[in-house]
Amino acid sequence: MYQIPKDIGWIEVICGSMFSGKTEELIRRVKRAVYGKQTVQVFKPKLDNRYDETQVVSHSQLKLTSVAIERAEEIFHHLSPRTQVVGIDEVQFFGSEVVAVCEALAHRGLRVIVAGLDQDYQGRPFEPMPQLLAVAEYVTKQLAICVVCGNPAHRSQRLVDRGERVVVGAAGAYEARCRKCHRAEPTEATPPQTLDLFKD
Numbered sequence: 790m791y792q793i794p795k796d797i798g799w800i801e802v803i804c805g806s807m808f809s810g811k812t813e814e815l816i817r818r819v820k821r822a823v824y825g826k827q828t829v830q831v832f833k834p835k836l837d838n839r840y841d842e843t844q845v846v847s848h849s850q851l852k853l854t855s856v857a858i859e860r861a862e863e864i865f866h867h868l869s870p871r872t873q874v875v876g877i878d879e880v881q882f883f884g885s886e887v888v889a890v891c892e893a894l895a896h897r898g899l900r901v902i903v904a905g906l907d908q909d910y911q912g913r914p915f916e917p918m919p920q921l922l923a924v925a926e927y928v929t930k931q932l933a934i935c936v937v938c939g940n941p942a943h944r945s946q947r948l949v950d951r952g953e954r955v956v957v958g959a960a961g962a963y964e965a966r967c968r969k970c971h972r973a974e975p976t977e978a979t980p981p982q983t984l985d986l987f988k989d
């Protein structure tokens with residue numbers, strides 16, 4: 790009789806702009822794996838110390854325990870033999886070696902869920918995301934809301950006058966914008982909406 794294979798791993802990529810819900814979606818999938826009695830380990834780059842040194846934290850303050858590492862290969866040192874699911878947040882901050890690491894984990898039979906930016910502040914593909922998208926079995930592209938015009942946003946507008954690709958930051962340093970409203974060069978922040986909708 791046909792047997793359903795149980796030892797097959799795969800790679801899931803959650804990509805999109807800043808504020809698009811990548812981390813929330815990673816946390817949702819990890820929580821569901823835990824409900825399913827799976828053993829899960831989550832990793833993030835040490836570089837991402839915005840909200841917490843070790844926890845994965847979404848812009849909406851959802852939190853997940855994780856291990857902060859400098860290089861993707863460190864995952865193998867921390868990996869428990871019982872682990873069935875590996876999550877990686879802010880995957881764009883790892884070098885191209887993260888692709889081989891994800892592939893090796895999937896070959897071992899693990900479910901690998903990675904979340905990260907697919908474009909930098911200029912709208913250029915953010916390596917190693919293009920390579921991860923190519924080798925992944927499952928790809929989810931998240932969209933934020935453009936803070937200028939309210940349309941779906943797939944770009945991250947830089948608000949601080951810095952030209953290097955990597956500048957860690959959140960609201961105040963970046964905002965979500967659509968194709969029409971995005972500028973490749975840093976701009977001023979969009980003034981906040983003054984509606985009282987969320988007042989007590």
Ligand SMILES: Nc1ncnc2c1ncn2[C@@H]1O[C@H](COP(=O)(O)OP(=O)(O)O)[C@@H](O)[C@H]1O
Pocket residue numbers: 805806807808809810811812813814846847848849931932933934935936965
């Ligand atoms: N412009 C925006 N569009 C959508 N969500 C936003 C925006 N600005 C702030 N948010 C908040 O960010 C949350 C998503 O946070 P998070 O999952 O950390 O995103 P990402 O990991 O993609 O940066 C949303 O649920 C919402 O609370």
Ligand SMILES: Cc1cn([C@H]2C[C@H](O)[C@@H](COP(=O)(O)O)O2)c(=O)[nH]c1=O
Pocket residue numbers: 806807808811812837839905906908909910911945954955956957958959963
């Ligand atoms: C666009 C862009 C972003 N970054 C940084 C800013 C944040 O620290 C992270 C993205 O975090 P999020 O969970 O997706 O909100 O990346 C960068 O260094 N360079 C860029 O071009």
Ligand SMILES: [Zn+2]
Pocket residue numbers: 935936937938939940966967968969970971
């Ligand atoms: Zn727009």
